[in-house]
Amino acid sequence: MAKKRTPRSKSRPKIAAPSRRRVSSLRGRAPQTAGLDLHRCEQFLMHEMRLLDEAKFDDWLALFTADAWYWVPSEPNQPDPHNTVSLIYDDRRLLETRVRRLASPRMYSQEPRSRTSRIVTNATIEDAEGRAATVRSKFLMIEYRREQQRLFAGNAWHRLVLIDGAIRIAWKRVDLVNCDAPLDGITQPF
Amino acid sequence: MTENFSRFFKPGRVHRQIYTDPAIFDLEMRHIFGAAWVYVGHESQIKNPGDYFATHLGRKPVVMVRDADGKLHVIRNQCAHRGAMVVATDKGNADEFTCCYHGWTYHLDGRLKAVPLNHGYPSDFNPANPAVAMAAVPRVKSYRGFVFASEASDGPSLEESLGHMLTSLDDMVDRAPDGEIEAAGGVFKHAYDANWKIYFENLCDAAHPLFAHRSSIEAAQQQSDAAHSDGFGEIAIRQMRQNGAPYSFWESQVGIWTYPNGHSYLGDYHDDSKLVAAMKDPVFREYIAALEKKKGKAETKRILEVRRWNSNIYPNVSLMSQFQQLRVVQPISVNRTVVHTYNFRLKGAPEQMFRNTIAFANIVNGTGSLVLTDDLEIYNRIDLGLSSEGTQWLQIGRGYQSDVPDQHGGRRGVNSTSEVYIRNMLEAWQSYMNNGQSEPMRAAS
Numbered sequence: 001m002a003k004k005r006t007p008r009s010k011s012r013p014k015i016a017a018p019s020r021r022r023v024s025s026l027r028g029r030a031p032q033t034a035g036l037d038l039h040r041c042e043q044f045l046m047h048e049m050r051l052l053d054e055a056k057f058d059d060w061l062a063l064f065t066a067d068a069w070y071w072v073p074s075e076p077n078q079p080d081p082h083n084t085v086s087l088i089y090d091d092r093r094l095l096e097t098r099v100r101r102l103a104s105p106r107m108y109s110q111e112p113r114s115r116t117s118r119i120v121t122n123a124t125i126e127d128a129e130g131r132a133a134t135v136r137s138k139f140l141m142i143e144y145r146r147e148q149q150r151l152f153a154g155n156a157w158h159r160l161v162l163i164d165g166a167i168r169i170a171w172k173r174v175d176l177v178n179c180d181a182p183l184d185g186i187t188q189p190f
Numbered sequence: 191m192t193e194n195f196s197r198f199f200k201p202g203r204v205h206r207q208i209y210t211d212p213a214i215f216d217l218e219m220r221h222i223f224g225a226a227w228v229y230v231g232h233e234s235q236i237k238n239p240g241d242y243f244a245t246h247l248g249r250k251p252v253v254m255v256r257d258a259d260g261k262l263h264v265i266r267n268q269c270a271h272r273g274a275m276v277v278a279t280d281k282g283n284a285d286e287f288t289c290c291y292h293g294w295t296y297h298l299d300g301r302l303k304a305v306p307l308n309h310g311y312p313s314d315f316n317p318a319n320p321a322v323a324m325a326a327v328p329r330v331k332s333y334r335g336f337v338f339a340s341e342a343s344d345g346p347s348l349e350e351s352l353g354h355m356l357t358s359l360d361d362m363v364d365r366a367p368d369g370e371i372e373a374a375g376g377v378f379k380h381a382y383d384a385n386w387k388i389y390f391e392n393l394c395d396a397a398h399p400l401f402a403h404r405s406s407i408e409a410a411q412q413q414s415d416a417a418h419s420d421g422f423g424e425i426a427i428r429q430m431r432q433n434g435a436p437y438s439f440w441e442s443q444v445g446i447w448t449y450p451n452g453h454s455y456l457g458d459y460h461d462d463s464k465l466v467a468a469m470k471d472p473v474f475r476e477y478i479a480a481l482e483k484k485k486g487k488a489e490t491k492r493i494l495e496v497r498r499w500n501s502n503i504y505p506n507v508s509l510m511s512q513f514q515q516l517r518v519v520q521p522i523s524v525n526r527t528v529v530h531t532y533n534f535r536l537k538g539a540p541e542q543m544f545r546n547t548i549a550f551a552n553i554v555n556g557t558g559s560l561v562l563t564d565d566l567e568i569y570n571r572i573d574l575g576l577s578s579e580g581t582q583w584l585q586i587g588r589g590y591q592s593d594v595p596d597q598h599g600g601r602r603g604v605n606s607t608s609e610v611y612i613r614n615m616l617e618a619w620q621s622y623m624n625n626g627q628s629e630p631m632r633a634a635s
Binding site for chain 1: 374375376377378379380381382383402404405406408409410412413414415417418419420421422423424426427430528533544545548551552555556557558560562563564566567568
């Protein structure tokens, strides 16, 4: 136990980056967004999890917008991906490369392939405006590979937008509960 | 027990047992991590009085701490009473350290300050006895901010032990226009199921990237540069493409140098103007101008001409001085290792350069990196092989007959893919292990 010299101010943890507006005012209320209600968002998240579990990574990539980013911070409450390292921080270009590599027969860290089973639940709409919504959810992912099973859990944040009537991911942030633990290599997107 | 550890070696061969035997691992912790100069941390992690950083010396928990007078200490992170770990958080700031069990309280330099109920101990119990403390590690030395500690109370100085490898630590710091660097941007902790030596034996391996990393090389080569990037993906993809340099390049253009006590470095292989300081890139133009303003044109030229990829300071730290990265190897058990990787900000350099460093760290040292994950897989597979009863003698003979002396007292490979750096590390290993056997057991061990 180390005695603190000066107590630090309890700054409110940042949840989603880079911008998060009007969250508290909307939390718990029925979303106003036409076509992006909670049920539809939940169905979308389940669809996304299913694509990942079935290793349909190209189809998963197609869910993202042309300037999307996908982020798994290395620290709890990490404020941004640009000044601190991340377990994964892919802009659209790197996400495309990641998905292309996942299909490669020469990806030795996927020989044999992982099998995964994901559960997504506790979805809430945290912020909604126009044809976009920020959805918070909890997930569990079991990864099985070469006689070992790993369990990942945490919160996910999706910024969902309606484009031509279809839901697309503008950004996704995944906060693992053990993001700052020593971790074996991570090859499966969460 | 005395044992000649040289029996695990033949010319160009090493026996699998040194990577898999728990008894040998225990002796390594005593004779290598308990004797050599071992990297502990960087002074910028404990800038202010009271700042502390909890880490390990081999498997022993220690705290690197700055006392109220600004003096640096490395003390054991255990209470002198029942041995409980005292500092339970990775880092922070404190006036004193207090054990959570019976409230024994210590000064920041490890001396015992107060013991509740102290009348009840035996008559020979004296809280003022310096042995009743969070004991200081016998020798601690900072070289330009890099803090090393040694469990050996005498022996070669840090400078003598590192020799020519000090120039890699110099390179890390010299690149800062203001002459100072700062650990920043978080830490990766990646883990694998194999021996700690396996990691070190990969870092200067110029023969593996083109093959082991080809899934990421090919995926990056096929990537359209028209796709959106905020700069992070661009750096990552450029780096993966650089790994695709042909074998002829890796063999002849890189260079591999080794020095006494197990140290080595591999020359750099980058020619991408966004990855290494180049006038074609606006961020680097600004950086070079800042460097020239502070250090002059001649010194700037000298600094930028030092071109090293991984510099390995045996037994536990590896630097990428050109890229502001530092990796610390933490042995957990004979077949479990954690590597902590840190980034550094160059004081006086453009802020964008630090963000580029973070992007580079993600792809080179990231737990979810498209590159590193294949290295971790290889370490795991090496252990799966070596811990079997299969092949007994492994080959480390590449370049064995062609290596030549180096002008600074080491040996270098004529061919950059020589395994001279593995043989050099294992020579140091034999020396530490055999010398340890001939020494009396230290009371502190």
